[in-house]
């Protein structure tokens with residue numbers, strides 16, 4: 001398709017889809033041509049927003065097959081909940097194999113799947129249909145993360161040796177839609193929802209840009225999970241009222257921590273430390289990263305942007321997410337991220353995926369990376385369940401479904 005424009009269809013018109021639309025103003029050679037959602041109104045609102053930004057005039061669909069056979073659709077962005085991944089990919093693969101539309105590629109939001117079996121089925125379906133696939137892990141496209149990696153490798157690693165420790169954390173006060181709070185639907189708690197980001201971003205920092213991702217191999221992993229906040233009585237009530245879910249019978253972890261040991265081609269031991277929580281109250285979503293090497297270090301904190309505002313107690317601003325995602329306050333000293341779709345990496349990832357699909361190339365960040373991250377997350381759940389350090393042996397988690405995904409997790413068990 002080189003020299004042409006890519007027509008992109010969104011499956012899902014929720015929170016993540018809105019971020020992608022916002023970021024699309026910096027994406028070249030592609031238009032958002034279609035939006036599918038179960039609820040027509042939501043798809044229409046997002047389509048109007050896309051049109052207002054000049055990033056396409058999307059046609060609205062409530063039947064996914066109709067959308068996939070639209071000849072203007074060349075690529076699909078899967079932005080719907082985790083529990084409908086396999087069905088959506090099956091529908092895409094069916095249409096592609098029958099050749100009714102003009103599909104070349106599919107990009108999928110994180111986490112790729114809820115468990116290894118689902119991830120493998122998605123890869124099988126999409127590759128059998130001859131489609132390119134991209135994994136939408138926005139954090140490895142964050143300008144600070146990409147530039148940070150470039151600088152530490154260009155100078156720190158070159159003059160003093162490779163980095164040996166990468167830390168990544170993602171924390172906020174809890175997700176925005178009820179399905180995230182139903183682990184039997186979503187697949188888990190914060191480990192599945194957010195550690196996927198931190199695991200991939202910390203791995204990204206450690207591989208040598210000249211040698212590629214495969215130059216480091218995961219060897220061991222250990223992890224812990226806990227419910228620190230949302231199984232307290234008053235917060236169980238709050239979840240019932242806000243989302244109609246019952247954390248007294250179907251809880252999930254709101255805290256997770258993991259260490260992954262990697263080994264490089266020269267036998268050097270490298271570590272990643274990842275922490276995630278839905279029990280953090282600060283101004284809003286906080287993403288932090290650190291990289292340590294022999295004579296250098298790097299750190300990033302998205303709650304320390306260049307813009308802060310101060311509103312006195314006499315200013316009463318209604319609750320919003322105007323300043324920062326998952327905002328917890330509207331007064332006092334507040335960080336404001338000028339363009340979150342850029343800062344969090346949505347814009348750069350979408351631009352990258354579009355360029356790869358137009359060239360007919362498999363994106364470097366693809367579903368095999370998504371599968372590796374699912375394997376690491378399943379091993380993390382297993383390590384917490386067994387209270388053991390585990391070897392990185394994918395066979396251990398080929399058919400593994402964590403207790404939390406089965407609705408059988410006991411929040412008191414892991415740490416005692």
Ligand SMILES: NC(=O)c1ccc[n+]([C@@H]2O[C@H](COP(=O)([O-])OP(=O)(O)OC[C@H]3O[C@@H](n4cnc5c(N)ncnc54)[C@H](OP(=O)(O)O)[C@@H]3O)[C@@H](O)[C@H]2O)c1
Nearest residue numbers: 012013014015016037038039042079080082084109110177
């Ligand atoms: N990269 C990131 O940092 C990031 C951030 C947020 C989310 N995500 C990921 O993006 C995905 C979507 O999350 P979200 O926060 O956007 O969720 P959301 O706000 O709940 O929106 C979900 C969208 O999918 C549609 N949908 C719901 N159930 C469906 C079903 N059974 N079949 C087909 N469509 C369905 C919804 O339709 P209705 O119109 O009927 O509601 C809605 O349009 C998730 O996998 C999540 O992990 C990534």
